[in-house]
Amino acid sequence: MTTAIGVVITDHIAAARLKELQLAGKVLRYPGGDPDAMEGLEAIPDSELIDILAGQIASLARGNAGPDRVDSIEADSIDAIGVAVPGFVRSGVIEESPNLPQMKGTRLADQLTSALKERGIAAPVHIANDADAIAAGVAATRDRLDKLTRVWTIGNGIGYGRWPHAEGVWEGGHISVTLDPKERYCGCGGVGHLEGIMGYRAMRMRFLDLEPEEVFANAKTGDTRCRQFVDLWHRALAAATASFIHLAGPGRFYFTGKNVGFLELPLLRTHLETMVRMTPLQSFSLEILPPDDEIALIGAGVSALRAMRQESGSREGGSYMRSSMPSSRP
Ligand SMILES: [Zn+2]
Numbered sequence: 001m002t003t004a005i006g007v008v009i010t011d012h013i014a015a016a017r018l019k020e021l022q023l024a025g026k027v028l029r030y031p032g033g034d035p036d037a038m039e040g041l042e043a044i045p046d047s048e049l050i051d052i053l054a055g056q057i058a059s060l061a062r063g064n065a066g067p068d069r070v071d072s073i074e075a076d077s078i079d080a081i082g083v084a085v086p087g088f089v090r091s092g093v094i095e096e097s098p099n100l101p102q103m104k105g106t107r108l109a110d111q112l113t114s115a116l117k118e119r120g121i122a123a124p125v126h127i128a129n130d131a132d133a134i135a136a137g138v139a140a141t142r143d144r145l146d147k148l149t150r151v152w153t154i155g156n157g158i159g160y161g162r163w164p165h166a167e168g169v170w171e172g173g174h175i176s177v178t179l180d181p182k183e184r185y186c187g188c189g190g191v192g193h194l195e196g197i198m199g200y201r202a203m204r205m206r207f208l209d210l211e212p213e214e215v216f217a218n219a220k221t222g223d224t225r226c227r228q229f230v231d232l233w234h235r236a237l238a239a240a241t242a243s244f245i246h247l248a249g250p251g252r253f254y255f256t257g258k259n260v261g262f263l264e265l266p267l268l269r270t271h272l273e274t275m276v277r278m279t280p281l282q283s284f285s286l287e288i289l290p291p292d293d294e295i296a297l298i299g300a301g302v303s304a305l306r307a308m309r310q311e312s313g314s315r316e317g318g319s320y321m322r323s324s325m326p327s328s329r330p
Pocket of ligand 1: 173174186187188189190193195196
């Protein structure tokens with residue numbers, strides 16, 4: 001029996017206890033209440049955020065998750081703690097996080113480990129990118145842990161996640177999809193990036209007179225300028241997806257995130273088919289996942305358990321993980 005705690009930081013914090021990779025008990029949320037009414041995390045200093053995380057984890061570890069709890073467990077029986085954060089994460093350090101700028105440079109794994117130690121919790125802490133956590137959660141819940149799983153998250157920024165974990169940067173949202181020098185709306189400042197076309201913030205900068213929701217609604221009623229942009233939006237995603245197909249092969253791509261409602265799969269598929277013409281690469285499939293915290297929570301736990309086993313595997317000669325780990329490349 002493995003018990004992990006999964007935590008996801010997006011525009012809010014969600015945390016839950018996982019038993020055998022299933023949610024066990026109530027999901028804790030910060031701030032509480034309406035999950036759509038939260039835009040305040042970026043205003044909270046990083047030390048305070050770590051304190052909030054440690055408090056939630058400690059509460060879950062002690063089985064204090066409220067009246068819905070299924071049972072109570074001792075804090076020392078937690079095998080691993082996984083935290084999924086938006087941004088570029090390496091070795092437990094958040095190297096870049098445009099949507100949580102105060103976390104840039106934070107040694108989150110170390111600092112959270114110390115904060116938890118003060119609360120009597122010694123389980124290993126693993127930090128994952130949020131899109132990677134969703135890919136891990138999809139793989140775990142669909143019995144695909146041995147397959148390459150790729151996820152696009154469509155929100156304020158555009159995230160690209162993959163399972164299994166592979167060394168690399170994988171900033172798929174910043175892949176160049178156009179050579180047009182006028183395409184410079186990406187939050188990172190790069191020209192021609194996918195996020196500069198698809199990201200929510202980028203769309204607001206492009207259409208100063210319309211909200212992104214209005215752009216997509218007007219396109220449906222025949223407005224030419226909006227229709228052309230919606231087409232560009234889908235072509236950009238098709239181009240980025242085609243690039244990953246040409247690099248790592250076909251397979252299944254999942255699409256999720258707060259703004260996945262803008263996505264029309266048939267339109268995406270039509271563009272993708274014009275871009276991927278080699279027969280062996282045409283066996284790709286596309287699927288929309290409704291955005292929710294559960295898959296990412298499970299994925300954060302899966303990533304943490306996998307990282308923990310990998311570490312103990314390498315200490316013990318690696319025999320356990322080598323036999324049960326999928327290869328890190330397709
Ligand atoms: Zn960029």
